[in-house]
Amino acid sequence: MADITPFQISVPEAQIEDLKARLALAKFPDELEQAGWDLGSPLGDIKRLVAYWRDKYDWRKAEAEMNKFPQYTTTIQAEGFEPLKIHFIWRKSNVENAIPLLFVHGWPGTFHEGLKIFDKLVDGDGTKDPAFDVVLISLPNFGFSEGTKKRGFATEQYAETCNKLMLKLGYGEYVTQGGDWGFYITRAMSLMYPQHVKATHLNFDFATPPTWSEHPFLSLQHALTPYTTREKEGLARKKWFWEEGSGYRLEQGTKPQTLGYALADSPVALLGWLYEKLHDWTDDYPLTEDEVCTWISLYWFSTAGPAANIRIYYEAIHSWNKSSVGKVTRERTAEYIPHVKIGYSHQPAELQPVPRTWTKKLGNVVFDRDSERGGHFFAYEMPDQLVTDLRDMFRKGGGAYGAVKGKKGYNEGAKL
Numbered sequence: 264m265a266d267i268t269p270f271q272i273s274v275p276e277a278q279i280e281d282l283k284a285r286l287a288l289a290k291f292p293d294e295l296e297q298a299g300w301d302l303g304s305p306l307g308d309i310k311r312l313v314a315y316w317r318d319k320y321d322w323r324k325a326e327a328e329m330n331k332f333p334q335y336t337t338t339i340q341a342e343g344f345e346p347l348k349i350h351f352i353w354r355k356s357n358v359e360n361a362i363p364l365l366f367v368h369g370w371p372g373t374f375h376e377g378l379k380i381f382d383k384l385v386d387g388d389g390t391k392d393p394a395f396d397v398v399l400i401s402l403p404n405f406g407f408s409e410g411t412k413k414r415g416f417a418t419e420q421y422a423e424t425c426n427k428l429m430l431k432l433g434y435g436e437y438v439t440q441g442g443d444w445g446f447y448i449t450r451a452m453s454l455m456y457p458q459h460v461k462a463t464h465l466n467f468d469f470a471t472p473p474t475w476s477e478h479p480f481l482s483l484q485h486a487l488t489p490y491t492t493r494e495k496e497g498l499a500r501k502k503w504f505w506e507e508g509s510g511y512r513l514e515q516g517t518k519p520q521t522l523g524y525a526l527a528d529s530p531v532a533l534l535g536w537l538y539e540k541l542h543d544w545t546d547d548y549p550l551t552e553d554e555v556c557t558w559i560s561l562y563w564f565s566t567a568g569p570a571a572n573i574r575i576y577y578e579a580i581h582s583w584n585k586s587s588v589g590k591v592t593r594e595r596t597a598e599y600i601p602h603v604k605i606g607y608s609h610q611p612a613e614l615q616p617v618p619r620t621w622t623k624k625l626g627n628v629v630f631d632r633d634s635e636r637g638g639h640f641f642a643y644e645m646p647d648q649l650v651t652d653l654r655d656m657f658r659k660g661g662g663a664y665g666a667v668k669g670k671k672g673y674n675e676g677a678k679l
Contacts, residue, residue: 266430270350272326274409275562279322282530282563286317289531300542301507304535312532312538312555314470320556322564328348332378336407339427341420343413349428350374350407350566352381352399358389362657362667363396363434365425369443369467370572371407371537372640373561374399379646384653393657400425402444404512404568404574410567417582421575422451426459435459436659436667440653442467442641444575451588453603462666464606464630466641468497468613470621478624485620493633497609508543510621511536515576523570526643533569534559544639546612604631604663606656608638608649629662630655 271496280522332352340346352374364384366377377399403424404410411420425448429437438461441449446467458637473481490498514522525532536558537644541550550558562569605628608617619631632652637645656663 265357266315266527267335267337269312270407271330273335274322274326276481278564279403281462282560285530289313289529291531298632300539304539304542308607309531309535309538311662312534315552316530316534316556316559320553320560322556322560325553325557325560328523329375329378329536332381335432336426337423339431341416341423341427343410344416344420345413347403347409347411347424348566349403349409349424349426350401352377353397353432354381354385354393355396356387356389358383358387358394361387361389361394361396362587363429363432364398364653365396365429365437365439366399366447366642367425367439367441367445367448368400368402368405369441369445370405370575371540371558371562372443372557372643374401375406375557375561376640376643380642380650380653383646383650387654391658392425392654395653396434398429401430402448402575405565405567406561407566410571413579415582416574417578418447418451419455419586419588421448425449426452426456429459436461436664438462438464438657438666440464440466440642440649443639444579447579453600453626457600460603462606462629462657462663464608464609464656466610466613466637466649467639468607468609468615468617468623470625472621473624474551477650481620481624485618488620490618492499494616494618496611497613497618500612501615501617508614511540512576515573516580517577519570519577520543522573526573527568530559530563533563537562540639544612544614545644546610546636546638548638548640550642597660601627603627604629606652606663607632608641608652609633610639610641610645612627612638613641614637 291310298305298308306653334352336348336350339349351505354454361514381397381399384395389564394539401408402421436459439449439452446469449463453463473485475482526536538555541555602624605626607622607628607630634645634648642649655661658664
C-alpha cells in the first residue's frame with residue numbers, strides 16, 4: 264500500500280545517555296514521616312526506581328522485544344491540521360474473513376498495553392474462536408507518532424485520525440476497543456462514522472444515571488433495582504477518585520504547558536507523575552521495575568516529547584461545548600445508534616465503576632460482563648480476560664456476531 268512504511272524503534276544512543284545523566288543528577292524532595300500513597304508517589308519507591316532506571320534497566324532489550332511486532336508508519340491528515348506521521352502495529356490474521364479491530368489506548372498508556380492481546384486475537388481459528396486483524400495505534404502526540412503544533416486537536420481529530428488509518432489499511436468496516444481516552448475516541452468514532460464502525464468494546468465505565476425524560480425504561484429499572492454490593496463498592500471507588508485522585512485532570516485540562524516544563528526536563532518528574540497512576544489505577548498488579556521503566560521510557564523517548572500527550576485533556580475539555588460530538592462526550596452519554604453494537608467489560612478497580620443501568624444508556628449494549636479482577640489498564644493487567652470477552656462478544660451466538668460481514672466492507676476505500 265502506498266505510504267505504509269515498515270518501522271522499527273531505534274532510540275539514538277545520545278538520548279539514552281542524556282536520560283542517564285539527568286537521572287544521575289536528580290534532586291529529590293523531602294517527605295513527611297509516615298507518608299503514604301495518599302500523598303502521592305512515595306520517596307523510597309521513586310529513589311529505588313530512579314536507581315534501577317539509571318544503572319540496571321536495559322532499554323535496548325525492551326526495544327528488541329517491541330520490535331518483534333510488525334510496526335509501520337503512515338501519514339494521516341486531520342482536516343484543518345498538518346499531516347502527521349502515525350505509528351501503528353498491524354497484523355492480518357491467516358483466517359479468511361477475520362474481523363478488523365482497532366485498539367485505542369488512553370493516558371497514561373501507549374500502544375504497548377495492547378501487545379499482550381495482539382497475537383492471541385490474531386491467532387483465533389475463525390470457527391470456535393473469532394480471529395481478528397489487529398491494529399494498535401500510537402495516538403497523535405503519543406508514542407512514536409508525531410504531534411500537532413496547532414491548537415484545537417481534540418477528540419474529533421483523534422477520532423478522524425483513527426478512522427482514516429483504518430480506511431487507509433483497506434477496512435471499510437471494522438470494530439474498535441478502547442478504555443480511558445480510547446473510550447471517548449471510539450465513542451466519537453461511532454457517532455461520526457457509523458457506516459464504518461460496526462461495533463465497539465469498552466473497558467471504561469463513564470456514565471451518569473439515566474433520566475426519566477431521555478431513558479424512561481432504564482430510569483424505572485434504576486429506581487426499582489437495589490444496587491448490588493459490587494455496585495456500591497464501585498460508587499465508593501468513584502467517590503474516592505473524584506475527591507482524592509483527579510487532581511491531574513484539572514492541571515492537564517487547564518495549564519498543560521506549565522506542567523510540561525517539568526515533564527520534558529526531568530525524567531524523575533515524569534516517573535513520579537505516571538507511577539502514581541500505575542499504582543492507584545491498577546488492581547494490585549505486581550509491576551516489576553523493568554515494566555515500570557519501559558512504561559515511563561515510552562513517554563520519555565516519545566516522538567512528540569513527554570509533554571505533548573497531556574494536551575489532549577485541555578483540547579478535549581475545551582471543545583466539549585463547541586460541537587454535538589463534544590457535547591455528547593461532556594454529558595457522559597451518547598446518541599442512540601442501534602447499528603453500532605456496544606460491548607462492555609467492567610473491572611472492580613476501574614476509576615469510576617457505575618451501575619449497569621448507567622452504562623446501558625450509551626446505546627445498543629449487546630455484551631455486558633463483570634470481571635472478577637482488573638483495573639484501568641485492563642488489556643495489560645488482564646489480557647486473557649479481555650481476549651475472552653472480545654471473542655465471546657463476536658463469536659457465533661454473541662451479541663456482535665456478524666457485525667462486520669466478512670470481506671464486504673474490506674478494500675472499499677472510502678476517500679480520505
